Amino acid sequence: MELALLQTFSDVARRGSFAAVARDEGVDPSSVSRRVAALEQALGLTLFERTTRRLALTEAGRIYLDRIGPILEELADAVDTARDAVTEPSGLLRVTTSVAFGERWLTPRLASFRAQFPRVQIELILSDAQIDIAAEGIDVALRLGPGVEGTFIVSKLFDVRYRAVAAPSYLGRMGQPAHPADLKLHDAILFALPRFGPAWRFRTKSDSTMIEVHPRPTLAISNALAIRRAALEGLGIALLADWTIADDLEKGKLIDLFPNYEGSATDFDAAVWTAYSSRHYIPARLRGFLDYIRSSAE
Structure with missing residues (x-):
């Protein structure tokens, strides 16, 4: 079984559409659909229910995803662990925060971060909506409130006055x-x-x-x-x-x-918080980013 097919299946399940995964990869949605179809043919299972309005996991698809999800995460951790052991921090880091905080606080600090970690590529998603961190594949979110759904490590970055x-x-x-x-x-x-x-x-x-x-x-x-x-x-x-x-x-x-x-205008306990996935292994690029913004906030 090709690992790429399993990862595509997991990505489509997480993002909820072929088009979203295609946008993430910069490819045509039909190529993502073909990969999922190839996996279904190899397994002899229908993994998604497809209609004109929605894409949903079948019962077989849900069971299969539950079993391969931890395996894919372990493989991703293995790659990061091996890479971090022999090279400086590198790879894509997806960060999200509000429009105002991104523009006024975070963006002015990115040049210094990039000088320290030149091989880390940052994708900064600025939105005042509550983005689904897991579904959007976000590595770390900087939130102006601690409320984050799901299993994430949440810690205070600094108090706000x-x-x-x-x-x-x-x-x-x-x-x-x-x-x-x-x-x-x-x-x-x-x-x-x-x-x-x-x-x-x-x-x-x-x-x-x-x-x-x-x-x-x-x-x-x-x-x-x-x-x-x-x-x-x-x-x-x-x-x-x-x-x-x-x-x-x-x-x-x-x-x-x-x-x-x-x-x-609300309460006096305002603060900025970081939230990131509770993976078994935190890649060096994420550790470096968290350490950097914490030192910047002091």
């Missing part, structure tokens, strides 16, 4: 609030997302007493990058994660209005 910020142009026009309670008199740029309410909460490090404020909503945007841009343009006060605006604060493009307070 939210800051109320405004551009000097806005403050010159509207004045600077002296206390979070003053925000009710100021224009606010809100997150237009279901989990973000209209209230902003603040607390000091020394006092756990929470202050809840309803700023005056003048603009609502569903993307953190666009909110940052609106704040830079002086359209109002925004509550943004520190990783989004760190260089803006350093350059004076945005002003931290309440440096002694931490803010939140």
